[in-house]
Amino acid sequence: MPSTQFVFFTMFFLSLGGITFYRNHILSVLLCLEGLMLSLFLLLAIWSLETNTTLFMATPMLLLAFSACEAGLGLALLIATTRTHGAANLNSLTTLRW
Amino acid sequence: MNPITLSMFTTALLSGTLITLSSTNWLMAWMGLEINTMAIIPIIARKHHPRATEAATKYFLIQAPAAATILFCAITNAWMTGQWEINQMSTDLPIILILISLAFKMGMAPVHSWLPDVLQGLDLMTGLVLSTWQKLAPFYLILQLHSTHSLTLILLGTMSILVGGWGGLNQTQTRKILAYSSITHMGWMLVILQFSPELTLMTFTLYVTMTLPVFMILHQNNTLSINKLPILATHTPTISALIPLLLLSLGGLPPLTGFIPKWLIIQKMSHLGLFGLATITALSGLFSLYFYLRLSYISSITMSPSSNLTTATWRLTPNSIPLGLKTTIVPSMMLLPLTPMINSLLL
Numbered sequence: 505m506p507s508t509q510f511v512f513f514t515m516f517f518l519s520l521g522g523i524t525f526y527r528n529h530i531l532s533v534l535l536c537l538e539g540l541m542l543s544l545f546l547l548l549a550i551w552s553l554e555t556n557t558t559l560f561m562a563t564p565m566l567l568l569a570f571s572a573c574e575a576g577l578g579l580a581l582l583i584a585t586t587r588t589h590g591a592a593n594l595n596s597l598t599t600l601r602w
Numbered sequence: 603m604n605p606i607t608l609s610m611f612t613t614a615l616l617s618g619t620l621i622t623l624s625s626t627n628w629l630m631a632w633m634g635l636e637i638n639t640m641a642i643i644p645i646i647a648r649k650h651h652p653r654a655t656e657a658a659t660k661y662f663l664i665q666a667p668a669a670a671t672i673l674f675c676a677i678t679n680a681w682m683t684g685q686w687e688i689n690q691m692s693t694d695l696p697i698i699l700i701l702i703s704l705a706f707k708m709g710m711a712p713v714h715s716w717l718p719d720v721l722q723g724l725d726l727m728t729g730l731v732l733s734t735w736q737k738l739a740p741f742y743l744i745l746q747l748h749s750t751h752s753l754t755l756i757l758l759g760t761m762s763i764l765v766g767g768w769g770g771l772n773q774t775q776t777r778k779i780l781a782y783s784s785i786t787h788m789g790w791m792l793v794i795l796q797f798s799p800e801l802t803l804m805t806f807t808l809y810v811t812m813t814l815p816v817f818m819i820l821h822q823n824n825t826l827s828i829n830k831l832p833i834l835a836t837h838t839p840t841i842s843a844l845i846p847l848l849l850l851s852l853g854g855l856p857p858l859t860g861f862i863p864k865w866l867i868i869q870k871m872s873h874l875g876l877f878g879l880a881t882i883t884a885l886s887g888l889f890s891l892y893f894y895l896r897l898s899y900i901s902s903i904t905m906s907p908s909s910n911l912t913t914a915t916w917r918l919t920p921n922s923i924p925l926g927l928k929t930t931i932v933p934s935m936m937l938l939p940l941t942p943m944i945n946s947l948l949l
Contacts, residue, residue: 509681513678516674520667520671523663523667530659530663533663537666537667537670540667540670540674541670543674544670544673544674544677547674547677547678547681548677551677551680551681555684563629566629566633567673570633570636573636573640574636574640574666577640577643577662578662578666581643581647581655581658581659581662584647584655584658584659585655585656585659587655588650588651588652588655588656589652589655589656594663597656597659597660599652599653599656599723600653600656600657600660600719600720600722600723601719
């Protein structure tokens, strides 16, 4: 495994671990999600640069556009949760358990 | 919600799944999944209600990392083999990780616990979309990946059947029971997937046919917990007579439609000599049969104590049965004699 790939793998799995284990506030989860998307963006950009495939040169931008949409959606949900639950803590999202 | 906005989101929902269904490339498939997720979240959260918002937040926080993991595996595969095609993935670890994250997106057994929660916060028609249409795109991707990792598929499938039956036993909310029933049916589909993909397709179609009238009936009478089920008899007596048959059909009892997939799946397994697997799936189907039986017992076999004035509200304000319900309720009970035709159409 090349060292660049190892670096981005570590980045991805650290962000995934952040989503899984550190979920106090929705904002921190959203930041980890951005970390995931950023590592994917870098992986995709480096892959298309290294292999010189013209077909895939545009894909990092597409990925970035989608991740921006997703981040916007996440922030909208953050605001909606703050309005309905009073705080955006993930621990307070318990009304559906019963 | 404004009808124009709603129609826009519905179109995006449809086209997202269709993009995934018509793509052979992981990137396009991922885009379809993302469009799908982003379209359904406003539909989930369209009632300004704490539960709806919470369901939307949970759904988003589940779907977004799962989709990112799918794309990560696809890129890893591209780094290793230079291949973006869905059905030409060859490296082991990305395939297993993709299978697990697709199962996560659908709410299959080891990673299922979000599905009952999210469904609990929805209105029943959105719940119907979530438990049928939303599963189509991830399931198609699993179908494309099939026959490489039999152990993962069988483990996911049997665990889904078991957990779906087991989890539903203790529930009193109809939406949670329907969520667990959905988990069970997805388990049946996944168990047979690698042996006969056509049977999977048939099981999916029949599951949609059977679950549609159940959701519609519960939506029409606004039955959210099982202690409101006896009211069905006073509002719509015909439906109340039919609903035990519908529920037993979902459970898979012989003269009804739900028996077809179970029959053919177990037949296929015993043809292949997988007797242990067939026994486990058949026996763990009994768990879900138990809670369907309890639902039908409460809805029509017992009579709730009430005065004479309240027993016949349907005479004062007759409730008409909607057309969609009329057309789906018949095939969801009586398709069993047509098994040879379904067989020749799909197999």
